[in-house]
Amino acid sequence: MAEYFAMGGFAWFIWPxxxxxxxxxxxxxxxxxxxxxxxxxxxxxxxxGAPHRQRRQAAAGMTAAQADAPQGVARDA
Amino acid sequence: MANLHWLANPGRFLRIAAVVLPWLAAATAVLLAVGLWLALRAPQDATQGAPAKIMYMHVPSAILSMTIFGAMAFASAIALIWRHPLADIAAKASAAIGAGFTASCLITGSLWGRPSWGTFWVWDARLTSELILFFIYLGYIAIWQAIEDPQRASRAAAIVALAGSVNLPIIHYSVVWWNTLHQPPGLMQGRTDPSMAVPLLTLMGAFFLFYVTLLLWRMEREIVGRKIRQFRLLRAQA
Amino acid sequence: MNVFGAIVARDTRLALRQGGGSYWTLLFFVLTVTMFPLGVGPDLALLSRIGAGVLWVTALLAAMLSLDRMFQADFEDGSLELLSLAPLPLELTVLAKAAAHWLTTGLPVTVLAPLLALMLAVDPAAFPVLMLAMLIGTPILSLIGSIGAALTVGIRRGGVLLSLLVMPLYVPALIFGVLAVQAALDGLTPRPHLLLLGADFLVALAITPWLAAAALRLNLE
Known part of the structure; x- marks a missing residue:
């Protein structure tokens, strides 16, 4: 067993x-x-903590993450 | 393309991931255990001796480091051209895994090099290309960190990934060209014995499954992170 | 095409103007090359062996150091926005700016290279090849650099990030450029290396304007 772990003297290269x-x-x-x-x-x-509307907007913002128009935030404003 | 768009919905993606992930994780663990067991009791290589055991970690790491970059470049192209909402998340989630495997490939390579070459580092064509690949990964990760807005960061990072993927074959070819003119020895000369091929292939499979599993987890984390960001923005707005 | 020429002329003029940065880049090139003999010792045999590599690596650094001025000033004062609305496609604007960058860094560096090669004890027989290689290779530095410059234009203190992004992509130009000179020094034909360098230039020319323009658009939004 010990011999196996010694790996023929190469233990310091193989195990690391x-x-x-x-x-x-x-x-x-x-x-x-x-x-x-x-x-x-x-x-x-x-x-x-968030109202339902906000929750939907966060999810929508996620889905439309790639859309050109700023989402969620702009609609809210 | 229809399939791509069907998967584009993060909610649907999360539901599918939740079903698939436990199975993927279990399969990864089993295959990894089997592969390690096979590798550690495989006979020693006749010409290279015990140090060749490092191959079982080095070669799968090397292959994964390149495969993952290819996947990142592919996802980046999709993100840039079709604005697919999951593609840039997949590319971002891949980067750290790929960079880690590249580092692991470099470290195991130099640990293997010491007994075979007598030094920890030789400017061998494959190791050198791998080092440059590592730098490209770091650049990709850096640009994500430098731009705060995820939409803009994703497009900038996609451009970095595409520029890298176009140049990588040229870089690899130029390094090989440079290397053959200077003639140092390479690791892994000669053919691989079949008794070593089975554990090696098993471990490659295990590493690949590991990548897919971790990718899904990291994508989920990114999606959750972006939702949190969105919430905070809405909150600040209100 | 008129607009293209106008942008090249304007940027070149701006860079050559006092304080425009072109002279500083050249001074940097000369100074850095001077550091090498001081660093590795005045052994002429050693210097002649590493001379080509030193010149190329330094040219690379000089090109990189001046990349940030490719778009930065125009981005800050808003003229880049105007340029993006001009009838010239943004891809060609990028190409014009890369050309101006090359005219004010790559070209002078190429002209200066033989003088410095002389100081590094490189055999003068290899000078024509050195200059030809630099003539083909330095435009690659400006072209690939334009991607990095466009990506980091909106990032504060993006200079270091810019070099991190661009340097790995410079590897082929460096390798083929140095090998061409080395081949000439060894009495071999530099032709294959020069052809590969030319191929790398064509790839850069075909691809970089698209990527750099995409990067600029995203920073202009």
Whole structure:
């Protein structure tokens, strides 16, 4: 077992390669999911406090994000 | 094109993503575990010895780094031409994953280079192109950060991605051309043994599934983030 | 075409005017090249080997340093908005501005290059190839640079970001340009490198005006 992990003397090159790649994959997954969770909570709080009309406008603004005319905000003004 | 527009509705996208994501995540985890198991017990490469085990991390990272940039450029073109509302979100969500795999490819490459070349870095054609690809990823991410308004940022970033994708083949070709005239050795010479091909292909599949899974999560996060921004704008207006 | 020529003439005049920046760019080019022998030592054999690379990298930096003035001033005083309403398509306006940028940076750098190459102990036999390569290669720097300049025109302190965006795209011009000179120094034919450099120029010429114009439009909205 110890011999396997020594990798014929190359352990210091092989295992860091695995740690770096898999560590990046794990790290970015955890940070994405954490951020997603936090953002969902923030959005839920905003939606709870907002009147229905505003909620629809926020969603519409999202969908029409690419439209040329400024959306939502302009209609509200 | 009809399918593209059908998917353009973020609400519908989120509903589909919610159904697909658990399965995708599970498949990724299983395939990754199987691939790692196969890779770690695969026989050692006859000519390169134990360091060739780094290949199982290096090669999938390299392939993903390029595939993701291709996907980003494709999404950027769609965002720029058809103003498809999800395309620029997909491109933005891809960038960090692609940059990470590029960095991982560079680091594993230099860890592999040390036992095979005797130095951590050689100006090998593939490593050099990969380094420049990394710089292009950083530029793409920087332009998203530099422009605050997401609509304008998305179009500017799409232009960066398109300019990069047009130039990348030329850059790669020029680096190969430069490199063959200077003649240093490359990693991975000779053919890959079939006993190594199976774990390698499994891991490539796993890395690819990982990208798709993470992409969907990151897109969802971006959509939620933009809704929050919209809410705050409305609130400030009121 | 008249409008095109007028823009080229106007921008060239503005850059050449006192304080217009063109002279400073050239001075920067000369100064930076001078730093290399001071940095690596006065060994003429070493200098002659790295000379072509030093000249090209410095030309690249000089071109990049002056890119921000391509659209910035016109953007700030509103004349860019007027230009975008002119009968000339914005793509051609961009091309005219890139041409003016080349006339005031790339061309003088090309003219100065042999003088500096002499100081770097590069064999004078390679000078014609050096100048020809720079003549083909420096327009690429202005063309690709116009995309970066257009993208960062509305960004405060966009200069560093501009170089970050543009520098990776300069790699092919740098490689082919240096290899052409190197081939001439080694007594080989520089032809394939010059042809590849020419191909890179044509690609840049075909693509950059569209992307740069798209970037300008988004900043003008």
């Amino acid at each position: 390669a695995y740690v770096v790649t898999l560590g990046f994959m794990l790290g970015i997954t955890v940070s994405t999911l954490r951020g997603l969770k936090a953002d969902r909570r923030t959005l839920a709080e905003l939606e709870k």
